[in-house]
Amino acid sequence: xxxxxxxTIVQGGKGGAPKSPNRRWAMGFLIAAIVTxxxxxxxxxxxxxxxxxxxxxxxxxxxxxEALVWVICAVGLNIVVGYAxxxxxxxxxxxxxxxxxxxxxxxTFIQAVNPGFYLASAAYPDQPGIHINWWLVLIIAxxxxxxxxxxxxxxxxxxxxxxxxxxxxxxxxxxxxxxxxADKFTNGARGIAPLDNVSPLPFGPSxxxxxxxxxxxxxxxxxxxxxxxxLLFAIVAAFAIFVSLRIREGRLGxxxxxxxxxxxxxxxxxxxxxxxxxxxxxxxxxxxxxxGVVYAIHTNSVFPDRFTFxxxxxxxxxxxxxxxxxxxxxxxxxxxxxxxxxxGLPQFGFWFNGQFGTExxxxxxxxxxxxxxxxxxxxxxxxxxxxxxxxxQILREAERSDxxxxxxxxx
Amino acid sequence: xxxxxxxxxxxxxxxxITVRFGGLVAVNDVSFTxxxxxxxxxxxxxxxxxxxxxxxxxxxxxxTTGSVHLNGRNITGQTPHKIAxxxxxxxxxxxxxxxxxxxxxxxxxGMHSHTTSNIVQxxxxxxxxxxxxxxxxxxxxxxxxxxxxxxxxxxxxRNLSYxxxxxxxxxxxxxxxxxxxLLDEPTAGMNPQESAVxxxxxxxxxxxxxxxxxxxxxxxxxxxxxSERITVLDQGEKxxxxxxxxxxxxxxxxxxxxxxxxxxxSAR
Numbered sequence: 001x002x003x004x005x006x007x008t009i010v011q012g013g014k015g016g017a018p019k020s021p022n023r024r025w026a027m028g029f030l031i032a033a034i035v036t037x038x039x040x041x042x043x044x045x046x047x048x049x050x051x052x053x054x055x056x057x058x059x060x061x062x063x064x065x066e067a068l069v070w071v072i073c074a075v076g077l078n079i080v081v082g083y084a085x086x087x088x089x090x091x092x093x094x095x096x097x098x099x100x101x102x103x104x105x106x107x108t109f110i111q112a113v114n115p116g117f118y119l120a121s122a123a124y125p126d127q128p129g130i131h132i133n134w135w136l137v138l139i140i141a142x143x144x145x146x147x148x149x150x151x152x153x154x155x156x157x158x159x160x161x162x163x164x165x166x167x168x169x170x171x172x173x174x175x176x177x178x179x180x181x182a183d184k185f186t187n188g189a190r191g192i193a194p195l196d197n198v199s200p201l202p203f204g205p206s207x208x209x210x211x212x213x214x215x216x217x218x219x220x221x222x223x224x225x226x227x228x229x230x231l232l233f234a235i236v237a238a239f240a241i242f243v244s245l246r247i248r249e250g251r252l253g254x255x256x257x258x259x260x261x262x263x264x265x266x267x268x269x270x271x272x273x274x275x276x277x278x279x280x281x282x283x284x285x286x287x288x289x290x291x292g293v294v295y296a297i298h299t300n301s302v303f304p305d306r307f308t309f310x311x312x313x314x315x316x317x318x319x320x321x322x323x324x325x326x327x328x329x330x331x332x333x334x335x336x337x338x339x340x341x342x343x344g345l346p347q348f349g350f351w352f353n354g355q356f357g358t359e360x361x362x363x364x365x366x367x368x369x370x371x372x373x374x375x376x377x378x379x380x381x382x383x384x385x386x387x388x389x390x391x392x393q394i395l396r397e398a399e400r401s402d403x404x405x406x407x408x409x410x411x
Numbered sequence: 412x413x414x415x416x417x418x419x420x421x422x423x424x425x426x427x428i429t430v431r432f433g434g435l436v437a438v439n440d441v442s443f444t445x446x447x448x449x450x451x452x453x454x455x456x457x458x459x460x461x462x463x464x465x466x467x468x469x470x471x472x473x474x475t476t477g478s479v480h481l482n483g484r485n486i487t488g489q490t491p492h493k494i495a496x497x498x499x500x501x502x503x504x505x506x507x508x509x510x511x512x513x514x515x516x517x518x519x520x521g522m523h524s525h526t527t528s529n530i531v532q533x534x535x536x537x538x539x540x541x542x543x544x545x546x547x548x549x550x551x552x553x554x555x556x557x558x559x560x561x562x563x564x565x566x567x568x569r570n571l572s573y574x575x576x577x578x579x580x581x582x583x584x585x586x587x588x589x590x591x592x593l594l595d596e597p598t599a600g601m602n603p604q605e606s607a608v609x610x611x612x613x614x615x616x617x618x619x620x621x622x623x624x625x626x627x628x629x630x631x632x633x634x635x636x637x638s639e640r641i642t643v644l645d646q647g648e649k650x651x652x653x654x655x656x657x658x659x660x661x662x663x664x665x666x667x668x669x670x671x672x673x674x675x676x677s678a679r
Binding site for chain 1: 469490491492493495501503508511516519520525528530534536540543547567583584586587
């Protein structure tokens with residue numbers, strides 16, 4: 001989690017924008033992650049019954065972990081949408097590819113469809129299938145997704161704006177359908193479950209024994225080790241954020257900004273449009289793949305019906321709500337909307353129905369409410385809750401030109 | 412094709428360019444060269460094919476026939492970014508800066524093709540990437556100082572004054588380290604004094620940066636004062652070429668601009 005290396009300050013890549021907020025946000029992230037971990041690992045088990053009920057109702061550990069998945073994916077999509085300005089409505093495709101990669105190479109699944117196949121593994125000597133350490137799976141899936149991103153992007157990115165959005169939408173629909181129907185490779189609607197337990201460390205023994213004392217080092221985490229998994233997920237999220245922040249300051253980040261600002265001018269200044277856009281797609285997909293693996297581990301399974309269009313839309317809403325282009329804003333947006341969707345709204349519904357004796361199915365209205373939020377955002381705070389320094393500029397501009405007009409229109 | 416013989420010395424050579432859009436001939440068999448360290452102009456009434464010709468040079472259009480050579484290298488039909496990186500910088504008639512990027516960042520975008528850091532190097536912030544970044548920054552500052560807006564390096568481009576934006580566009584184009592700089596109506600929207608200052612500025616760019624300059628311009632006083640050679644297009648064809656004096660007195664040019672009249676004399 002070296003988000004705040006001294007270099008961030010030294011390098012003057014972003015010119016006018018101040019550097020210190022990044023360090024403060026990074027510290028905030030670090031502290032929040034540690035506090036959250038300690039809270040779930042040590043405080044919650046010692047709470048009284050009322051406290052436990054409150055936590056499991058309003059801030060369950062499962063929802064917190066899932067929110068991190070959303071953070072990873074939203075930060076990835078932010079590179080495509082926020083940095084490079086390419087509207088992508090099919091990001092769920094990468095989520096799915098990442099998830100299935102995890103399903104394939106860290107479970108007994110291969111044995112089920114291909115009985116002849118057996119890859120021995122030290123961690124699972126008595127089980128068939130492929131069992132690769134999840135850190136490695138993370139890298140493999142991410143790279144595979146980046147490659148898929150380039151494959152999908154190469155024909156798609158020739159299109160502009162609305163047309164690009166439509167084709168990405170189609171890919172977002174096609175890929176989950178492929179996973180659903182390619183029975184032989186994906187187990188169809190039955191999905192892949194369970195996945196392996198994950199070892200926190202990429203190598204080394206799970207525990208060492210000194211004398212009579214057994215010291216756990218890298219005890220595999222099962223489906224119910226949520227607080228330990230939280231730490232792992234937080235590390236992946238931190239990595240995604242770190243990459244996002246770094247990549248923005250440098251020639252690639254500048255090229256993305258330039259394309260977002262004026263595509264034609266950028267190409268006339270020697271920026272290769274196709275390559276630069278593909279890079280945005282690949283990096284975004286890379287993170288989408290990581291998110292997919294993390295989600296598969298979080299739910300300990302992969303099912304094709306989870307990868308719906310609404311995921312792509314929700315991710316976009318997170319970015320718009322948080323502040324397009326600003327990684328930290330996107331993170332807050334993702335945490336907020338993920339909580340709202342998984343916990344806040346259903347629990348509010350239970351409470352409301354209990355209180356007033358109604359039978360309203362609140363979760364089914366989630367997109368109605370989300371839509372209302374977005375409309376209000378567009379009316380009153382178009383730049384998002386935590387906008388980029390640059391974007392905030394546009395609002396001031398409006399005031400400025402009004403003033404100029406009064407001044408006699410002198411430019 | 413006789414084109415390959417003459418091309419190797421000239422910074423920019425366009426040979427027998429024809430552009431057809433369906434039945435319409437926008438540019439008809441126009442040949443054109445930009446000599447080293449020169450300022451040449453391309454003029455013509457509206458609809459003469461200037462912009463089309465310009466777009467052929469910068470790679471937006473592929474000519475129906477003919478070829479374009481940049482420093483002896485055939486760039487016909489290459490992509491705009493490739494042509495730019497080979498040394499053809501340009502500015503835009505209606506300023507097209509990256510408004511939400513600082514002046515320095517705008518110039519650094521122009522250096523994209525001269526830097527090499529890849530994704531991994533950027534994320535890992537390798538020594539190479541850091542050095543490149545520092546050098547880019549320094550070069551950008553140098554360019555901004557050269558065009559006279561060095562103190563605005565960290566301001567967003569959209570907040571600069573109109574004249575400074577014009578200068579920033581030149582600085583950004585110079586970051587490509589071009590052989591030829593195309594200026595598309597650079598004095599549009601300037602008053603006569605500002606235009607005069609800009610002409611001196613263009614000369615200084617040519618002298619100190621060693622680039623050849625191709626000017627498209629409507630303001631005749633600017634064209635006559637700045638250019639060493641003028642090429643006139645009308646209805647897609649080259650109707651005249653020569654020094655400012657020749658062009659001023661060329662009856663075909665006068666006719667193209669003012670229309671044919673009953674007597675030759677009244678056209679002036």
